[in-house]
Amino acid sequence: MAGTTQKRWTSGQTKSRRGTEDPWYIRWTLVAIAALFAGVFLVLPLANVFGQALAKGWQAAFGSLTDPDTIAATKLTALATLISVPLNTFFGVAAAWLIAKFEFRGKAILTTLIDLPFSVSPVVTGLVYVLLFGLRGYFGPWLDRHDIQIIFAVPGIVLATIFVTFPFVARELIPLMQAQGSDQEQAALTLGATGWQTFWHVTLPSIKWGLLYGVILCTARAVGEFGAVSVVSGHITGITDTLPLRIEKLDKEYNSVAAFSIAGLLAVLALLTLGLKTWLEHRQQRELDLAQTSSDSPDEH
Amino acid sequence: MSIELRNISKRFGDVAAVQNVSFKVAEGELVALLGPSGGGKTTVLRMIAGLEQPTEGDILIRGQRVNDVSVQKRNIGFVFQGYALFKTMSVADNIAFGLKIKKWPKAEIDDRVAELLKLFGLDGLGKRFPHQLSGGQRQRVAIARSLAPKPSVLLLDEPFGAVDAKIRQELRDWLVHLHDELSVTTVFVTHDQEEAMEVSNRIVIFSRGNLEQIGAPRQVYEQPSNEFVARFIGVLNVLELRVENGVARLNELTFPSHGVAEGSSLRIGFRPYAVQISPQLSEYRYRATLRHVYFLGVQLRLELETPSGLTLRTRITKDEFVRLGLTEDQEISFQIREYRVLSRDGFTLNPEVSAVHQAPSIGEGI
Numbered sequence: 009m010a011g012t013t014q015k016r017w018t019s020g021q022t023k024s025r026r027g028t029e030d031p032w033y034i035r036w037t038l039v040a041i042a043a044l045f046a047g048v049f050l051v052l053p054l055a056n057v058f059g060q061a062l063a064k065g066w067q068a069a070f071g072s073l074t075d076p077d078t079i080a081a082t083k084l085t086a087l088a089t090l091i092s093v094p095l096n097t098f099f100g101v102a103a104a105w106l107i108a109k110f111e112f113r114g115k116a117i118l119t120t121l122i123d124l125p126f127s128v129s130p131v132v133t134g135l136v137y138v139l140l141f142g143l144r145g146y147f148g149p150w151l152d153r154h155d156i157q158i159i160f161a162v163p164g165i166v167l168a169t170i171f172v173t174f175p176f177v178a179r180e181l182i183p184l185m186q187a188q189g190s191d192q193e194q195a196a197l198t199l200g201a202t203g204w205q206t207f208w209h210v211t212l213p214s215i216k217w218g219l220l221y222g223v224i225l226c227t228a229r230a231v232g233e234f235g236a237v238s239v240v241s242g243h244i245t246g247i248t249d250t251l252p253l254r255i256e257k258l259d260k261e262y263n264s265v266a267a268f269s270i271a272g273l274l275a276v277l278a279l280l281t282l283g284l285k286t287w288l289e290h291r292q293q294r295e296l297d298l299a300q301t302s303s304d305s306p307d308e309h
Numbered sequence: 310m311s312i313e314l315r316n317i318s319k320r321f322g323d324v325a326a327v328q329n330v331s332f333k334v335a336e337g338e339l340v341a342l343l344g345p346s347g348g349g350k351t352t353v354l355r356m357i358a359g360l361e362q363p364t365e366g367d368i369l370i371r372g373q374r375v376n377d378v379s380v381q382k383r384n385i386g387f388v389f390q391g392y393a394l395f396k397t398m399s400v401a402d403n404i405a406f407g408l409k410i411k412k413w414p415k416a417e418i419d420d421r422v423a424e425l426l427k428l429f430g431l432d433g434l435g436k437r438f439p440h441q442l443s444g445g446q447r448q449r450v451a452i453a454r455s456l457a458p459k460p461s462v463l464l465l466d467e468p469f470g471a472v473d474a475k476i477r478q479e480l481r482d483w484l485v486h487l488h489d490e491l492s493v494t495t496v497f498v499t500h501d502q503e504e505a506m507e508v509s510n511r512i513v514i515f516s517r518g519n520l521e522q523i524g525a526p527r528q529v530y531e532q533p534s535n536e537f538v539a540r541f542i543g544v545l546n547v548l549e550l551r552v553e554n555g556v557a558r559l560n561e562l563t564f565p566s567h568g569v570a571e572g573s574s575l576r577i578g579f580r581p582y583a584v585q586i587s588p589q590l591s592e593y594r595y596r597a598t599l600r601h602v603y604f605l606g607v608q609l610r611l612e613l614e615t616p617s618g619l620t621l622r623t624r625i626t627k628d629e630f631v632r633l634g635l636t637e638d639q640e641i642s643f644q645i646r647e648y649r650v651l652s653r654d655g656f657t658l659n660p661e662v663s664a665v666h667q668a669p670s671i672g673e674g675i
Binding site (some may be wrong): 051191192200201 | 360380382391394410440512
């Protein structure tokens with residue numbers, strides 16, 4: 009019965025959309041503008057990346073990827089990603105849970121703080137870390153005395169990556185969890201489940217697609233981050249160069265095949281992410297729809 | 310199992326949601342918590358469940374104080390207003406959830422789930438997901454899930470709120486039968502007085518966090534303890550009278566003064582069934598026009614308008630309506646058979662209200 013109502017509603021919506029249709033020439037002009045824009049600004053550069061990388065053949069391209077310094081950069085990027093993504097996943101789930109399911113003072117401030125990395129320029133982020141942990145920073149002398157190096161070393165790169173990718177998972181989960189409310193969790197409690205059992209069996213399954221989506225976006229950003237990492241890295245070849253930094257360096261050395269080969273690698277990763285993201289968006293939309301259909305307020309009937 | 314609330318109060322910040330409420334629910338009883346929205350009834354239910362903590366007072370289940378017992382350990386079944394089914398689980402998994410948590414052996418879980426599916430008329434739906442069910446089915450799954458671990462108390466928050474009128478009626482009957490069969494102590498919240506009257510053994514009436522009255526459906530209807538209850542349970546005609554020359558009067562309607570001083574006010578109320586009407590204009594004391602007739606099925610609701618413009622509500626069976634040969638806008642005569650004094654001189658009476666005063670019929674004079 010619910011199915012038919014849903015269908016009727018959908019067909020009604022399609023009709024009304026047709027009712028506000030514009031004349032054909034307007035539509036085609038808009039389509040042409042959009043296609044031209046996408047072609048010039050998105051497809052052309054992407055094609056150029058692969059074109060440049062393969063300018064001297066497949067072997068040259070692959071050869072440049074197996075260069076020891078490039079491999080070191082790949083490892084560093086992987087390390088920073090593998091540390092920052094799980095941490096931010098954990099933090100994101102915890103923060104979203106807190107914001108969506110509880111009322112407390114300072115909730116608005118916390119929500120704003122989560123967005124901070126989105127609004128601050130990555131370069132500023134990098135500089136903040138330099139000011140805190142650099143030799144002449146607040147904690148610099150103390151760190152130096154204890155022989156701990158953060159800036160111009162791997163810890164700084166990891167820290168900067170964590171900061172920049174901080175909001176992705178939380179941002180994705182907050183609206184989803186808010187839409188789902190806490191009724192299901194309370195039901196689990198009345199059935200004897202502990203907090204952890206409730207989270208594992210009830211909360212997590214109902215947010216899994218949204219969570220995966222957030223993790224994918226977080227990973228993409230962690231792999232591709234340039235600005236903040238560039239400031240704290242120090243650009244020591246083979247030690248503190250991440251893949252994006254390596255690309256810049258190779259480009260400055262006029263080694264365009266190597267630079268574009270790595271760029272191509274990142275582009276492939278990006279395309280994969282995009283594909284996954286589209287698929288997940290679809291799954292997540294269903295999750296959200298489900299959350300809304302079964303939290304129907306009885307007062308509406 | 311029996312439930313007892315002793316002097317329970319609950320405050321959310323500065324808002325007092327429940328104020329000094331005490332009542333008992335006997336073992337095996339089916340009790341309705343009734344009241345308008347924001348009356349505190351859901352808060353009371355959630356405190357019994359352990360989902361909220363009372364600010365003051367004690368909650369006892371089978372004589373044991375359970376204030377410090379967590380919701381998980383109270384062994385209650387709770388049915389939420391929107392059902393709160395686990396959307397990512399099938400119907401069978403929903404019902405089995407509490408049993409898995411309590412580590413029942415697999416074979417016993419399967420048996421119990423099959424038994425409940427059958428008992429609740431959900432045979433063959435075990436593999437479906439909540440979004441593939443109708444409202445009535447979801448509601449039954451929610452109740453089955455809450456009953457699966459054999460709770461000692463079943464608590465339902467507006468259980469029939471989210472389904473349409475026809476299914477609601479079926480579900481009410483079904484809940485009564487289920488309760489007869491399982492005889493588990495059951496408390497449910499509703500804002501629908503008809504539902505409370507029909508389903509429960511006893512009704513607890515709340516208004517703005519206070520317990521107004523507790524009693525059997527018939528008792529609260531016939532002997533409301535105050536004006537709020539009288540108006541909330543069923544329809545009540547209320548008249549504000551003024552005492553002049555020893556007679557309480559509102560326009561052409563006159564009543565005895567009931568000892569109220571000259572020039573003071575007197576408020577009375579009467580049920581629709583207390584108003585008797587006749588097409589013979591000479592039969593009863595007062596005249597009125599039959600302004601509106603609402604068909605409710607077996608019963609009709611009538612709205613009378615007196616010559617001075619007062620509106621009174623009355624009820625009559627369909628057969629009676631036909632027998633009297635009534636039509637809309639017809640002139641009729643009427644009398645008020647009995648009424649209650651609600652307040653004198655602006656002072657609200659409580660227990661006295663239940664004293665019924667027979668209205669003098671024609672010829673007696675005042």
